[in-house]
Amino acid sequence: MSAEHKDPRLAMLVESIVRLSRGELSSRIEPSTARDEVDAVITGVNLLAEELEQVYEQFEKRVESRTAMLRQAHLDMMKMAMSDALTGLANRVALMDAIEEALSQAARGTQPPALLLLDLDSFKNVNDRFGHDAGDRVLQEVASRLNSVVRETDVVARLGGDEFAILLPGATKDTAMHVARRALEVLGEHIRLDSLYVHARASIGVRLGTADQTADELLLDADTAMYAAKREGRSIIKLFEPVMLYSRQLRSQMAAELRGAISSNELVLHYQPVVELATHRILGVEVLVRWQHPLRGLIPPDTFIPLAEEIGVIHDLDRWVMSTSLHQLARWRRDFPLDDDFQLRVNLSAVELKQLDLVDSIRTLLRELDLPSRNLVVEITETAIVTRGEVEMYSLLSLQQLGVGIEIDDFGTGYSSISYLRELPVSMVKVDRSLLTELNTRPGQLEFVAAILQLIRAAGLEAVFEGIETREQAKQLRELGCASGQGYYFSRPMPADEAGALLATTRYLRVGEEIDGPEPAASR
Incomplete structure (x- = not known):
């Protein structure tokens, strides 16, 4: 066939194949009415484009699904890394992050946070007398009761063993002491373990934060107040005072x-x-x-x-x-x-x-x-x-x-x-x-x-x-x-x-x- 009589459909075919190779899978050629061999090739190329498009769509869906799974797995891992496995409360890492955020907000002019540190009194006796399974159940019940006395914006954490913390962002002294008293109240009620009843009373240290504190300093002060409470007896609340640091240093x-x-x-x-x-x-x-x-x-x-x-x-x-x-x-x-x-x-x-x-x-x-x-x-x-x-x-x-x-x-x-x-x-x-x-x-x-x-x-x-x-x-x-x-x-x-x-x-x-x-x- 001479150049001047070349079939224009051939050029269209070449252009369509080039577009397919570039990933333009929606490219199609309209067959002519001749229904000859060229149209047969055009139909084949169109079918190939449709199959490639379907394969690509399925691949995209699998990629999206896999990406969503990986994203959720990452979120789950982050949640696990920031929570206590036994109680589901925040852990020490999550608590420190929350304290830093609350102190950061206080530096911008909001009310500073308050931190309560709780240590269960005589919890070792529960483990020794009834076993660690019973002790775990007591800790889970304690976590639930502490959650019941706080606001949605507050953070309840388990720091390890029988030690818990409550962070109250933007809290006054009255708010902090009210939560501490409520915590003692709910923990004072006995916990039933099958046919046995145990108590999980606590000693509580309270520290009212300041905008210029670090998270570590706030935690140390609350811990110091908590130990002062434990030395004084059971079910005691002690508000941090600077003199306590001197006593702690002496100790x-x-x-x-x-x-x-x-x-x-x-x-x-x-x-x-x-x-x-x-x-x-x-x-x-x-x-x-x-x-x-x-x-x-x-x-x-x-x-x-x-x-x-x-x-x-x-x-x-x-x-x-x-x-x-x-x-x-x-x-x-x-x-x-x-x-x-x-x-x-x-x-x-x-x-x-x-x-x-x-x-x-x-x-x-x-x-x-x-x-x-x-x-x-x-x-x-x-x-x-x-x-x-x-x-x-x-x-x-x-x-x-x-x-x-x-x-x-x-x-x-x-x-x-x-x-x-x-x-x-x-x-x-x-x-x-x-x-x-x-x-x-x-x-x-x-x-x-x-x-x-x-x-x-x-x-x-x-x-x-x-x-x-x-x-x-x-x-x-x-x-x-x-x-x-x-x-x-x-x-x-x-x-x-x-x-x-x-x-x-x-x-x-x-x-x-x-x-x-x-x-x-x-x-x-």
Whole structure:
């Protein structure tokens, strides 16, 4: 075919194919009426364009679907990264972001935020007594209740463990304290776990933010107020005050110093006699640890023992007390004519009772020092054995088999009942001093103490009363049938040299031949 008679449809075909190659899939050629071979090719190219267009549309839909899935997965991952897996609350990362946003808004002139930090009181007991599954259910219920007392704009977060936070953007002092009181109110209601009821009360620290604060500073201040609340008692709300930071710094400094106190020989032991009430014979001594601080002087155990537990050095402290006091007993037995039933009474913490090598450690010390096991009594608090864990029970049973006496300390302040104590390998119960403070001032208190003594004796246990401070108290306990006790009426706790001098000269405390004799002038 000559150039001047070339079919124009061929040029259209070429142009259509070029457009298809460029991705213009909507390109079409209208067939002619000739219906010849060229039209057949045109139809084929049009069909190919339609198929390519359909394939591309399907591909676009799959890409859009995949993109949407990836976007949702990313959002889900971001949500997971910003939320607590157990409770669904915001986590620490999300809380810090929210605090920074609230502080940023305050810097632009809005009301600064308030931050509440909550720590559940005695939550560890829930885990220990009922298991971690029950503990998780309690945390979930706490989260739900805290959500019920806040506004939609507020943020409730779980920072970990049993610690929660509530951020109140643009909040006044009245708003913050109202939310804190409401939180205590809803947490004060018992939580039902199947057939059991537990409580999840909290200590709350409140910090009213300022526009020039950082998020870390606001969190630290709220945390400082919360710890001040915990030190004061349960279900307490404390509003942050700058003086609290000074107290926290002192506590942090003391914690650092306590870590080195054992190796620096700053700890000392005092010994308080335990006396037979009928005769004033010294039955033994209780070991009491003191911290002889180079600058602060003699620090009592109530100040540093909780700190030792908090920072994780209570195990080392317990081992030092046990070893040092047993070495002291060995020296006294060598130098003085002690009675065969003279007993050294040493306190053991809940942490120490869980150590698998506790019994072997005590057995080795007794063997090396040639001390009869009957001369040692370990004193443990009720809370240390409330769960009757396997390791704790193993330690108690093994100590009993070794011949070491076991005494429950501070009876009347914890969880135990007499029927509960009968199931444990204990032989003695030390009744807490709080029961004697109102012995002669509160109606019915003497009868109440008498009933407790009768229950203890009916359970086959020996009762030892602590905190005897007057001749009248000593006489009343003796008349009730109590065999032994200790307190300032008989003797204050003494350093080792003074206790040794006492044991060297007498087996009896000179507070009168009879229990109603003259009260010693130097008993305190």
